Amino acid sequence: MSEPQITPITMPKWGLSMVEGKVIEWLVEENSEIAVGDEIMDIETEKIANTFEALDGGTLRRKVANADETLGVGALLGVLASADTSEADIDGFITAFQANYVPPEVSEEGETGPAYEWIETADYKIRYLRMGEGDKNIVLIHGFGGDLDLWLFTQEPLAAKATVYALDLPGHGQSTKAVRDGSVTALAEIVVKFMDAVGIDHAHLVGHSLGGAVALQTALAHSGKVDALSLLAPASLGQSINGEYISGFIAAESRREIKPLLQQLVGDPGLVNRNFIDGILKFKRLDGVTEALTTIAAGFVDGNTQTVDLRDALAGLSISVRVIWGSADRIIPADHALELPANVAVDVLDGRGHLVMLEAASEVNKLLQS
């Protein structure tokens, strides 16, 4: 061993508004070897619980944070050090770290949330969030019943090297609720109108679920505007879909009704916390949402069957296309990722559910940037 090295493991910052996280449990033992990307801890945030994956490798010499403890972003969770580092050196490191640590304050910006903006088309007011300054443009398109906040673990990391836009589709989030035409084709036209309104000629489109179908349709109808496609558990690549989820989501009025449905969105149902459920219920209670969701669902689903099939058109695309799926997806089965044309890069993430960009944020972010 060369000279001893001590590396802190600190509370990650997942998304703009995160100032603290609660340790649910450690997933590794003291003195075990950790490799980069290993799952080391479950952490609960305001939005959803998530698994923290190691950013550095080494021997976990000390657990500093305990289960159920709520700590600020950047707080010391544990210490990685080589086996020959003395206990005294580790103690000294911890003492020095804690003496210098300043927890983030809940800023004014944190209280009022991110700086959302709006554009207006003939029929819709569309909310969006823009981050980053890079030359490349990325547009994030959420799925059925979602909103731009579902990209909270995605948008900021991508914004390090690109200008990243996340929008609320019509009928969703804080965009206009009254949906005239909920078809995938019509929603793709909204994406193009959105790109025109914010002044971008072309972009890498990242779409989740229904948003994946919308991204793909946009690329097919407007080939010059789409640089690349990343489709996360997309609709339109196969027939089957969990129709009970769709109809249940539209009909659900109470926490008791919606919780078991939302738990189907993730591989680990424990990740769905009270804040996540409350956020969905608050959206669903808004006037016009039930009608909007009904209209949009009718545009791509009939019972347990998808009515939009863009699978065959994939092979004709000359841009880079990547498909990412969670193997435990209970909404749209991951076998739709099988036997796709050779021009499509496919990654199926083991044990992850439908909300793959939340449940496997760092893996998905790496793939989106590769």
Next chain:
Amino acid sequence: MARKILYQDAINEALDQEMARDENVVIMGEDVVGGMGTGGEMDAWGGVLGVTKGLYGKYGDRIMDSPISESALVGAAVGAAATGMRPVCELMFIDFMGVCFDQIYNQAAKFRYMFGGKATTPVVIRTMYGAGFRAAAQHSQCLYNIFTHVPGLKVVMPSTPYDAKGLLIQAIRDDDPVIFCEHKALYATEGDVPEESYVIPFGEANIVREGDDITIVALGRMVLYAGQVAEKLSTEGISCEIIDPRTTSPFDEDTVLESVENTGRLVIVDESSPRCNVATDISSLVAQKGFSTLKAPIEMVTAPHTPVPFSGALEDLYIPSPERIETAVRKVAAYGG
């Protein structure tokens, strides 16, 4: 959701949006415009605490000042509702219901039942309750439990601006008579409220805070006090779950029973006097349907069985305080352990 507004402005916004949406929505009450006999153009008051301020200018005669006769104004509202209007009338203080109770419990509450479902009574009666304003025994009571007792009435008591707007819109669209109870001390509280219209269904309790050791069911203003206590005790490792029923009729039994199933310990905080109140009702529910899950006797924190005192010092002692809630929680937490 980023916008924060006051509880009273959330109520005003709900009234405004429903009046804009449905021309059958009208408002009537004492001083809801500018005081009986004034033109109302100045819109000087908008109710004793300014909750309806600004609506007269927008909706004119659809907002009406009534004489100081609760029996007349509530009776007129109930009758108008039976003809298809959606009146929101204001019974300024819940303490005044004595003079118009026949209109409420014997008329409004009975129409749908006695006419075999052929008649509905979509009336909302907004009313202020609660102690703490040095307003003495006739203007400070928590009488929501009396309405909760009457079949045919729905009783709502929002604790946050978000709940106030969503529950009031639901109340106005509901076809049954709704008693909408607003705690005076909550009007100046602030919270996130969407600008769009939304409804919160009745009979859906809010889990304000999740916890594993003790369930606290709190009503109205007491939800805020329970939150302070839970925050303090969390630093000692005592984890409280706080449930706000939001509506006492209909009542969300399942959420309370499921929570007690998990914690085994229950504290109920109800600002009203202790006999035959909502706390005793919830207590009997859990004793009956959740007895085997209990690990400790149920504790109730309420006002004493006296009129609300005029003396400020005594009134402060009368209202359930965070300190009394904390004592009760500690007692239940320590039981058997």
